Amino acid sequence: MARLEARALTVAVGDRVLCRDLDIAIGEGENWAILGANGSGKTTLLHALAGLRRPEGGEVLLDGAPIAQCPPRERARRLGVLFQDYDAGFPATVLELALTGRHPHLARFAFEGAEDRAAAERALAAVGLDALAERSIATLSGGERRRAEIAALLAQDPPICLLDEPTNHLDLRHQGEILRLLADRSNRPSHANVFVLHDVTAAARIASHALLLFADSAHRSGPAAELFDPALLERVYGCPFERMVADGRRFYFAR
Numbered sequence: 001m002a003r004l005e006a007r008a009l010t011v012a013v014g015d016r017v018l019c020r021d022l023d024i025a026i027g028e029g030e031n032w033a034i035l036g037a038n039g040s041g042k043t044t045l046l047h048a049l050a051g052l053r054r055p056e057g058g059e060v061l062l063d064g065a066p067i068a069q070c071p072p073r074e075r076a077r078r079l080g081v082l083f084q085d086y087d088a089g090f091p092a093t094v095l096e097l098a099l100t101g102r103h104p105h106l107a108r109f110a111f112e113g114a115e116d117r118a119a120a121e122r123a124l125a126a127v128g129l130d131a132l133a134e135r136s137i138a139t140l141s142g143g144e145r146r147r148a149e150i151a152a153l154l155a156q157d158p159p160i161c162l163l164d165e166p167t168n169h170l171d172l173r174h175q176g177e178i179l180r181l182l183a184d185r186s187n188r189p190s191h192a193n194v195f196v197l198h199d200v201t202a203a204a205r206i207a208s209h210a211l212l213l214f215a216d217s218a219h220r221s222g223p224a225a226e227l228f229d230p231a232l233l234e235r236v237y238g239c240p241f242e243r244m245v246a247d248g249r250r251f252y253f254a255r
């Protein structure tokens with residue numbers, strides 16, 4: 001059974017349909033990449049897939065049941081979202097931000113315990129921020145802050161992650177390491193990821209499947225091997241694409 005499924009999903013903003021009649025089934029072990037030009041609707045669709053936005057048509061199923069009917073805490077144990085822009089909304093240290101990921105796992109009105117703290121510290125170590133645990137998030141650089149947000153998601157440890165441009169603000173080393181860290185989570189039983197990415201080469205490196213959003217609210221989805229195709233990418237971004245292969249890896253360039 002698919003872990004997360006869209007059935008005849010239509011997402012619109014005002015009068016503008018961003019995606020019409022989308023059918024996708026995201027299964028265990030899969031890494032999906034959503035590619036689309038600026039403003040094509042990637043973030044809006046991701047929020048609909050997360051159950052954070054009511055779609056204009058169709059439905060989203062989490063483990064076979066309508067996501068809209070899944071209680072929020074239960075949903076947050078099974079599915080986590082890394083937002084494109086995030087504001088904790090309160091002054092916090094890096095460790096406190098990571099600990100927010102544990103909230104869905106706490107009993108009602110309970111405080112975090114030693115296990116939660118250990119999970120948050122492991123998450124900070126995984127993104128290389130353990131030395132900054134006691135720093136205020138207000139003092140972090142853009143890339144450090146992005147890694148702290150990712151640490152909160154790792155501490156939450158949901159089997160399904162929806163990640164909106166996770167490599168934003170990261171330097172090249174951290175882009176590679178963090179993307180690999182997140183993608184490798186799909187090797188764990190019952191896990192799957194959906195990435196919104198602008199870097200087509202990076203997406204091709206980690207994706208098993210892709211969803212391409214075209215300008216006319218059309219889309220195409222399927223195995224990555226079929227969809228990372230220069231002609232299709234040209235239709236996505238409105239400019240010619242070249243694919244080069246070096247050391248067995250594919251690289252994509254917009255011309």
Ligand SMILES: Nc1ncnc2c1ncn2[C@@H]1O[C@H](COP(=O)(O)OP(=O)(O)OP(=O)(O)O)[C@@H](O)[C@H]1O
Pocket residue numbers: 013014018036037038039040041042043044045
């Ligand atoms: N609340 C809103 N009111 C009006 N328009 C909106 C609203 N939210 C989103 N939009 C529009 O919907 C379209 C899709 O936005 P969305 O953020 O989903 O695009 P995106 O593909 O994620 O873009 P980007 O690559 O720039 O992050 C955009 O044209 C945006 O301006």
